[in-house]
Amino acid sequence: MLETTNKFFTRAADHLELSDKLRAILQTPSRVVRVELVTESDDGNLHHHLGYRVQHNAARGPMKGGLRYHPSMDEDHAASLASLMTWKTAVVDIPYGGAKGGINCDPSKLSEAELYRITTRFVELIKDVIGPTTDIPAPDVNTNARIMAWIMDEYSKFYGFSPGVVTGKPVEVFGSLGRDEATGRGVMYALEECLKTDSRGLPDVSVALQGFGNVGSHAARLIAERGGRIVAVSDSSGGIVNEEGIDIPALLDYVKEHGEVEGFTGADALPGEQVLTHDADVLIPAALEEAITEANAADVRAKIIVEGANGPLNVAAHDILVEKGVTVIPDILANAGGVTVSYFEWSQNIQQYRWEEERVVEELEKIMRRAYQNVAHLARVSDLDLRTAAFVLAIKRVAKAAALRKSASRFLPKSVLS
Numbered sequence: 001m002l003e004t005t006n007k008f009f010t011r012a013a014d015h016l017e018l019s020d021k022l023r024a025i026l027q028t029p030s031r032v033v034r035v036e037l038v039t040e041s042d043d044g045n046l047h048h049h050l051g052y053r054v055q056h057n058a059a060r061g062p063m064k065g066g067l068r069y070h071p072s073m074d075e076d077h078a079a080s081l082a083s084l085m086t087w088k089t090a091v092v093d094i095p096y097g098g099a100k101g102g103i104n105c106d107p108s109k110l111s112e113a114e115l116y117r118i119t120t121r122f123v124e125l126i127k128d129v130i131g132p133t134t135d136i137p138a139p140d141v142n143t144n145a146r147i148m149a150w151i152m153d154e155y156s157k158f159y160g161f162s163p164g165v166v167t168g169k170p171v172e173v174f175g176s177l178g179r180d181e182a183t184g185r186g187v188m189y190a191l192e193e194c195l196k197t198d199s200r201g202l203p204d205v206s207v208a209l210q211g212f213g214n215v216g217s218h219a220a221r222l223i224a225e226r227g228g229r230i231v232a233v234s235d236s237s238g239g240i241v242n243e244e245g246i247d248i249p250a251l252l253d254y255v256k257e258h259g260e261v262e263g264f265t266g267a268d269a270l271p272g273e274q275v276l277t278h279d280a281d282v283l284i285p286a287a288l289e290e291a292i293t294e295a296n297a298a299d300v301r302a303k304i305i306v307e308g309a310n311g312p313l314n315v316a317a318h319d320i321l322v323e324k325g326v327t328v329i330p331d332i333l334a335n336a337g338g339v340t341v342s343y344f345e346w347s348q349n350i351q352q353y354r355w356e357e358e359r360v361v362e363e364l365e366k367i368m369r370r371a372y373q374n375v376a377h378l379a380r381v382s383d384l385d386l387r388t389a390a391f392v393l394a395i396k397r398v399a400k401a402a403a404l405r406k407s408a409s410r411f412l413p414k415s416v417l418s
């Protein structure tokens with residue numbers, strides 16, 4: 001996965017004619033932490049997991065990025081996702097760097113008590129390298145507000161009351177209103193901005209969506225509320241399809257009760273992977289990385305892809321789709337709503353002042369629409385695809401900040417200073 005991120009980085013670096021030295025500085029993470037988590041299971045045996053935190057770049061502010069609990073979590077994933085966070089926070093221009101981490105565990109096989117022990121042990125082992133002014137974790141795949149509350153509580157045992165050490169917390173314990181839905185809301189704004197280009201709106205499009213977790217379910221709800229027709233949805237249990245438009249509130253109730261989309265009676269069953277190639281105007285992959293590769297890219301029928309997930313397209317798939325004329329709204333732009341509201345939450349924690357939900361929504365909307373327009377403008381004037389344009393914009397911002405902090409602007413090429 002890191003290879004994919006680095007290839008996309010390299011394209012933008014080539015466009016900017018960056019020196020090898022500057023590329024190496026910008027690509028190399030500043031710290032990679034791996035910890036051994038040996039904890040007791042409920043039956044008295046021992047669990048052994050590996051925990052990771054990769055801190056990529058802090059030139060533009062404290063490092064920020066989620067924690068993923070998944071059997072596939074490893075250093076390569078953490079490094080790739082940490083790098084994406086550096087570029088993502090720069091694209092939306094919030095004052096953060098990038099980091100990412102997680103644990104190679106399967107939470108569905110752990111009791112709440114086991115998950116709590118693994119999480120608090122992880123915090124105990126990484127507490128010296130995270131903190132409200134250094135590195136601030138947040139939820140990602142299989143982690144949620146409850147786990148963020150445990151992290152805050154455990155960290156505060158060592159350093160005193162520290163709500164700003166982690167974001168995505170429950171609203172009852174220093175979380176922000178609107179954080180839960182923020183990534184999905186950002187996906188919806190990015191899609192709306194894209195549709196505006198040819199004078200369309202959400203009521204004009206049908207949408208297929210892979211993944212019905214935090215990102216996918218909120219994106220579906222918000223798009224449907226504005227008249228978009230969600231025709232196909234999948235999660236790890238399988239897929240469902242209804243050309244008339246799936247009743248999303250009913251599906252949300254069903255998933256709340258059953259934990260998965262399979263068996264929902266308001267739609268027909270469909271093999272999960274066919275959702276990606278379903279005949280819809282828009283495809284939102286919002287599950288895991290590399291959902292679309294050279295194996296299925298040519299079969300994708302959507303004309304717009306909004307990357308709700310991080311890295312859902314590999315390089316070959318991206319190129320096949322762009323070549324076909326598909327507009328790909330890249331992850332570092334499309335799913336930046338979550339980290340943006342995490343920034344609002346952190347600001348509220350530092351100021352000890354709670355924002356109204358309307359303010360959160362209003363500021364998020366402003367940031368997402370502006371970021372989309374900035375990237376789209378750069379893509380237009382420089383004849384780049386949206387992903388390369390987003391990387392170019394981000395790299396310029398990070399490189400400038402890094403150089404200014406070291407009195408080293410003279411080493412930057414003109415392309416970065418412009």
Ligand code: NAD
Pocket residue numbers: 139140141142143183210211212213214215216234235236237272286287288289308309310311335336338339
């Ligand atoms: P989540 O755990 O809440 O949901 C993941 C969903 O994907 C679940 O519905 C799961 O069943 C589904 N899924 C897993 N494998 C699948 C498969 N093979 N086919 C179809 N569906 C599958 O995770 P999330 O927080 O929604 O994150 C999803 C993606 O969005 C990840 O790539 C994550 O890094 C990215 N992301 C999340 C946030 C956030 O705020 N949560 C922010 C930015 C990016």
